[in-house]
Amino acid sequence: MKKRWLAALMAAGSVTAHAQSSVTLYGIIDEGVQFNTNAKNVVNGVNVGGRQLTLDSINGLNGSRWGIRGAEDLGGHLAAIFDIQGGINANTGAFAQGGTPFGRTTYVGLNSLDYGAVTLGRQYDLVVGFVQPVTSTGYIGGSTTFGHPVDLDNLVNTLRVNNSIKYVSPNLHGFIFGAEASLGGQPGNVTGGSGYSFGASYSNGPLTVGAGFNFFKNPTGSTAGTGLFTDNVNGANSLSGTMNSNYVTASSYQVAAIGATYAIGPAIIGLTYSNTQYGNVASLGGVSPKFNDLEAGLRWQFAPSFFTGIAYNYTSSTGVEAHGVSLGDQHYHQVAVLADYFISKRTDVYFTGAIQLASGVSSTGGAAAANIGGLGDSSNDRQAVLRLALRHKF
Incomplete structure (x- = not known):
């Protein structure tokens, strides 16, 4: 009997050793003093x-957050x-992402070193x-100051995809690809509120290239937590x-984007293009406005602990004719800078800033207003944002 119990315990121990698991608590606190030269301030209905x-x-550079990740072999x-x-909002203790407790990302899945990963959430x-x-x-930093106007192409991930199934391949000699589908969940309309996404990247030595495409139906949901534009609680x-x-x-809502970086000694140079389209705007007679965005950047590593960028x-839209009125002929020029010094591997101090100039006619028919990274409209065509901050990763 004792031998049988000993054999059983040894077998249980071998299973535990084979099926190892890990759970990690992690996060970032990115706290700074931020100055906006022209923030929205409505008085008597006038901005x-x-x-x-x-x-x-x-x-x-990173929205403050905390999370738990894990894996079981x-x-x-x-x-x-x-x-x-x-x-998280470190100053008030409130949740970010429109009050969504785990609004940045929440998923479970299977990851194979040979065949790639499938995740749901x-x-x-x-x-x-x-x-x-x-x-x-990505290669310099700054989710707001380096973002495109109002983050129209979602390249600083203002939006997340609810109810999604994603596949990402393993690294195939520098090439990685993926596909994602979002299930709309609307009774009686299987495709309503749904969407899909594709992407791929290739890295070889100093060169990295990435491309992606998104398409989502009915992006503005009828209730909170539904629709891509309204997916927060x-x-x-x-x-x-x-x-x-x-x-x-x-x-x-559709986005197509492509970009590349190239490393030369202490420098990384990059170029990115995106095209964003809003299809069949019902309130404007079915027009489909389009935006084009072109970005160029440079990062320079002066020392292991210090870099600048x-x-x-440049963002533009040719505009549309809606009900006999020209709307949305807009142009935005923006310059952003960053200087980042690392005190340790997990703690750094940085300064970042951006200035933007807008021109043309907005989507509402008024003069185009500057709006850096979705912080809010300026009262005119100019806006600048400056930030001095301390960031700690744990």
Whole structure:
């Protein structure tokens, strides 16, 4: 009897050793003093704008967050994986992402070293997954100051994809590809509110290239937590500025993007292009506005603990004719800079800033207003944002 119990315990021990698991608590606190030269300030129904000084933990190089990730070895190069991550406002203790407790990403799946990973839940789209790393946001930094106006192409991942199934391949000699589908979940309309995403990247020595495509139907949901634009628990709409707020009734949202970086000694140079389309805007007679965005950037590593970066971004839209009125003929020029010094591997101090100039006619028919990274419309065509911050990763 004792021998049988001993054999059973040894067998249990071998299974435990084989099926190892790990759970990690992690996060980032990115807290800084931020100055906006012209933040939105509505008085008696008029946006008069005004200077704004805040202590901010949401709009830095990384939005502050915490999460739990884990993996269990299932044998045969296969593992069960999960990641639960939520944004936090360090100044108030509130959740970010419109009050969504785990609004950054929440998924579970299987990862095979040989065949790739399949994950299910609330996730990033594949334009973010494959193109963001080769934008200035990826290789320099700055989710707000280096973002495109109102983040119209989602390359700083303002939006997440609910109810999604994602596949990402293993690394095939530098080539990685993926596909993602979002299930709309609408009774009686299988494709309503659904979407799909594709992407791929290739790395070879100093060169990295990324490309991606997104298409989502009915992006503005009828209830909170539904639709790509309204996927947070408070239902806040991501079309926050006059640049695109009049396109809220679009029946579809589409982004195609491609970019590349090249490393030369201490420098990384990058170039990115994106095209964003709002399809069949019902309130404007079915027009389909289009935006083009071109970005160029440079990062320079002066020392292992210090680097700087600069990027220029140009965004344009040719506009549309709606009910006999010309709307949305807009142009945006933006320059952003960053200087980052690492005190240790997990703690750094940085300064970042951006200045933007807008021109033309907004989607609402008024003069185009500057809006850096979705912080809010300026009262005129100019806006600058400066930030001095401390970031700690744990």
